[in-house]
Amino acid sequence: SIPTEQWAQVVEKTGGPTVYKKIPVAKPGPDEILVNVKFSGVCHTDYHAMMGDWPLATKLPLVGGHEGAGVVVARGDLVSDVEIGDHVGIKWINGSCLQCAYCQRSDEPLCAKALLSGYTVDGSFQQYAVAKAAHVARIPKECDLEAIAPILCAGITVYKGLKESGAKPGDTVAIVGAGGGLGSLAVQYAKAMGLHAIAIDGGNEKGELTKKLGATAYVDFMSSKDLVADVRAATPDGLGPTAAILVAVTEKPFQQATQYVRSRGVVVCIGLPANAKISAPVFDTVVRMINIKGSYVGNRADSAEAIDFYRRGLITVPFKTVGLSQLQEVYDLMIAGKIAGRYVVDTSR
Ligand code: 8ID
Ligand code: ZN
Structure with missing residues (x-):
């Protein structure tokens, strides 16, 4: 059953810090799914977002994260091609209009209405995250959710x-x-x-x-x-x-x-x-x-191809895992340039 409250890392003001606290679980809209995020990679972008490094405002308060790997637990009425129990990835491009000149040519990252996970919409540093069904990455069941998380952006x-x-x-x-x-x-x-x-x-x-x-x-x-x-x-x-x-x-x-x-x-x-x-x-x-x-992330086909390189065993993700509660420690190592490879956070601790 889906709880009404969950643990999340929340940036309440630009410049940080990120605060580990309980927040409500969101409900998916008609074209959205709710994902029980198990693991999320920590990208340098998440740090840029917290610090307000770029000439593009984030939502506030903000739940960061855009390398979320998890399990679908609910879906909106219009969603028919993602099943409850499927393994999916929440990536940077959370949604796009699917209609503009760029979306028509599979350049969804260039869509002016693109929704950005962990930036303009809440992302994967929480136990339950919402994503547009059309854009979630499909993760084969044989792939480990912990190790594959960094593939979803990096x-x-x-x-x-x-x-x-x-x-x-x-x-x-x-x-x-x-x-x-x-x-x-x-x-x-x-x-x-x-x-x-x-x-x-x-x-x-x-x-x-x-x-x-x-x-x-x-x-x-x-x-x-x-x-x-x-x-x-x-x-x-x-x-x-x-x-x-x-x-x-x-x-x-x-x-x-x-x-x-x-x-x-x-x-x-x-x-x-x-x-x-x-x-x-x-x-x-x-x-x-x-x-x-x-070059800016990738479209849905690039995403599926990148995951398939991983599925075929061509890519080994060098990662270390800590609890979601320790996210600030990961940022501290990141700015000190001390991270070789990627950190992954486990949303259960
Ligand atoms: O779509 C995109 N364009 C996209 C997607 C995802 C991430 C862009 N990014 C951006 C992030 O926002 C960030 O600015 O890519 C950048 C790298 O993200 P990351 O890999 O998550 O960051 P990291 O793990 O901190 O790695 C950065 C590496 O750069 C090295 C550091 O030692 C570190 O290993 N580095 C630095 I800082 N200065 C260097 C230099 N002069 C250097 N390496 C070589 N020469
Ligand atoms: Zn990223």
Whole structure:
């Protein structure tokens, strides 16, 4: 039976903190489902949301979280293709209009009316969360809900970013921020897609992790004296990677990437550091035919594909689990840059 009250992490004002408390369980609308969230990944985006880092307001009070894996416990009258008991994922795109020019072309993340889990609608840092039935990710019953949670944002996003990079099997890509939540999955999706991955991050722990996950080289931005030269030297022909997948949370690596990608290289911006700009010399951009672009989560097909890579055993999620009650501790580690891989929260404690 569905309780009327539940435990949640609530941001009451921008800047935080997040408060662990009991709140009412919401009722799903006609086109929505209610999900008993078992586990949720903690994405750096959740921290940006709490801090008000971006030029887009959140709802307040806010329940964050957008990597929620759980079980369907109720559904609205219009929902016919999701069953009670199904395993589903609550992802960043909670809903979209399904009618606009972008939605018609499967670019749902670009929909002006997109609902964002843990940002414009309450997300997965609670025991029971509402989601639009049309957008929930389908999780195969054979997949572990705890381990798959980070696929629901980090996995989908880096898989889409790699597709957007246009890199082909045999090419080399740089993963910038490779030891973090998105990066540690990007290294593995790259490998599974037939690409060589150069991991860039800071410190030995992230170097060991990314090499274990299949990176062909590790460049430590904290100790490298000439990062651009070191990244180029890590490619077989010395010309630099075909693409850079930027999932770091500071501005500097965004400028560096335009310098070390090879000519015709693609710089894919995914990380969203506060108040950051990307700039590059026009001359080099022109005569080296550099392509700078953004990539934003993924559509429903990208989501299903990213989950299927995981189901086939091609991706191992490096995660640690703590109770939902300990979310603030996870944020503290995150801003200290001390998380290798991803933290998952267990909503039962
Ligand atoms: O759709 C999107 N575009 C999307 C989806 C999901 C997340 C964008 N994001 C954004 C988040 O909002 C965040 O800004 O991607 C960024 C990365 O999210 P994350 O992977 O959840 O963050 P993390 O686990 O903290 O990892 C960041 C890594 O970057 C490294 C850190 O050491 C950490 O491992 N890093 C930093 I900070 N500076 C670096 C540098 N100069 C660096 N790595 C290389 N070079
Ligand atoms: Zn995310």
